[in-house]
Amino acid sequence: MFTAIKKGRLVSGLVAVSAVVALAGCASSDPLDTTSTSGSSDAASGPIVIGSQAYYSNEIIAEIYAQALEANDIEVTRQFNIGQRDAYLPALESGEVQLFPEYTGNLLQYYEPDTTAKTSDDVYAALAGALPEGLEVLDQSPATDQDSYNVTKEFSEANGVTSLADLSKVTTPLTLGGNSELQTRPYGPDGLKSTYDVTVGFTPIEDSGGPLTIQALKDNTVQLVNIYSADPNIKTSGLVTLADPKGLFLASNVVPLINTDAATPEVTEVINKVSAALTAEDLVDLNSQSVNDQESADTIAKNWLDKVNLF
Amino acid sequence: MNLFVEGFAWIFDPANYSGGQGWIVRLLEQLAYTFGATAIALLIAVPLGYLVGHTGRGRDLAVSFSGGFRALPSLGVLILLGLGLGIGFKAPLLTFVIIAIPPILAGAYAGFEAVDRKTIDAARAVGMTEWQVVTRVEIPLGLPLLIGGIRSSLLQVVATATLAAYVSGGALGVFIFDAFATRNYPEALGASILVTALALVLEGIFALLQKLVVPRGVVAKELKDVRQRSSRPLAAAGVPAQEGK
DSSP: OHHHHHHHHHHHHHHHHHHHHHHHHHHTSOTTOOOOOOSOSOTTTSOEEEEOOSSHHHHHHHHHHHHHHHHTTOOEEEEOOOOSHHHHHHHHHHTSSOEEEEEHHHHHHHHOTTOOOOSHHHHHHHHHHHSOTTEEEOOOOSOBOOEEEEEEHHHHHHHTOSBGGGGGGOOSOEEEEEOGGGGGSTTSHHHHHHHHOOOEEEEEOOSTTSHHHHHHHHTTSOSEEEEETTOTHHHHTTEEEOBOTTOOSOOOBEEEEEEGGGOOHHHHHHHHHHHHHOOHHHHHHHHHHHHTTOOOHHHHHHHHHHHHTOO | OOHHHHHHHHHHOHHHHSSTTSHHHHHHHHHHHHHHHHHHHHHHHHHHHHHHHHHOTTHHHHHHHHHHHHTSOHHHHHHHHHHHHOSSSHHHHHHHHHHHHHHHHHHHHHHHHTSOHHHHHHHHHTTOOHHHIIIIIIHHHHHHHHHHHHHHHHHHHHHHGGGGGGGTOOSTHHHHHHHHHHTOHHHHHHHHHHHHHHHHHHHHHHHHHHHHTSOHHHHHHHHHTGGGOOSSOOGGGOOOGGGTO
């Protein structure tokens, strides 16, 4: 019986050791490195591959691109819900994915974390220079989806706060809620201090301005939360978005990111028309149809294209 | 450089382990969730499991309950409770209690059930009261299986407690969530190594404990007539029959 136990231990020991070795093997290379470039970079011949983040709003825009191209007899393949930039940007560079709805500010920050550009036009200009070989952006859209600080209507009225500059007058302690990375972002607590002389505490809530964040705001556990400006919950929950007169936040307009090989004149023309027509109000409205009416991206995109009647 | 090495380098950097935001504090929070949730689950599940195991009543309910609750998605439960209880430590703690109950409940009633009916009949025959049957026969003989259940609860909670950070509840998940958002993979790996190490240490301690709690008489008996076992597995062996060891 004892030998049996010993054998068992030996086996589990071996399993553990080989697991560690296997892990170490994986870890020696970048886990996100894509070694295979299965996608063809010969874009002009095949259908154009459109990707999207795993973010419902981004998927709607991607679906709009897809349907707009289809309406102009350009074949497309949909590769939606890819996730983080780490995963999809290499795929765009290699040509596995060719067209992707992006956001100017966040994308610029990815390539140039220390960028000083703030306004919409500056960011767009800086972005063109920051992109790696093989990628380019088409015209940016007036629609924005960027970080914004929000308070409840009660808080806004009780303290007379409508702008970030007004926060310095508030005497009660303030706590900011948002994803944990906000703590180290340039527009996080440190940025509030240096730009507006507002001191805030920080509470990490990891649902990206979702229901938990809004609940914490209503419970007054936090007084200030970071929510994307195109989130329809800002309106439905009766929140007040604070103005940013000194440009704490990086402007982030919707922009199509495209693999150069796929940027044929036809594609460029169609997508630029779409970008020009998509306004900030439209984007909030599209998001609202998804969040509040539970419509599919397919339907929402189709309705919007019918409405603007571009093609 | 090798990412694995960077992960360990992250762990041993004093800037990362000291202070209120360091991993030592977060590790203690992880342990507090683990033991706190398991302790509360023990208070609920053990009496219930013993009742089911001793009387045999409600067995079907207990089996389906402990089976069904294991399938609950932890993050979904956490968010749902977080919406009701607000952010902080309460929602995660309650979520982990819910996760910890099924294995303990199963361990408690299975421990009682695995006791050989002949042994219980013998206990009654020598004049033991029901209470004595429970405390002197069923509890000691069922202990190895209960400890097995506790062991699996602890393991599950210690691994899941990383989710607490999602609702601002602290623990080691703080680093993992932060690391993925800021693309700091050594940090993510370092924190994951800590969680893994914690789980392995707890597992080791409880594996040992599970061996130690087998009553001495039972061990002696088992060693002697190992070949003459009846078709019913002897509870005494301390081997969780259902875990197929």
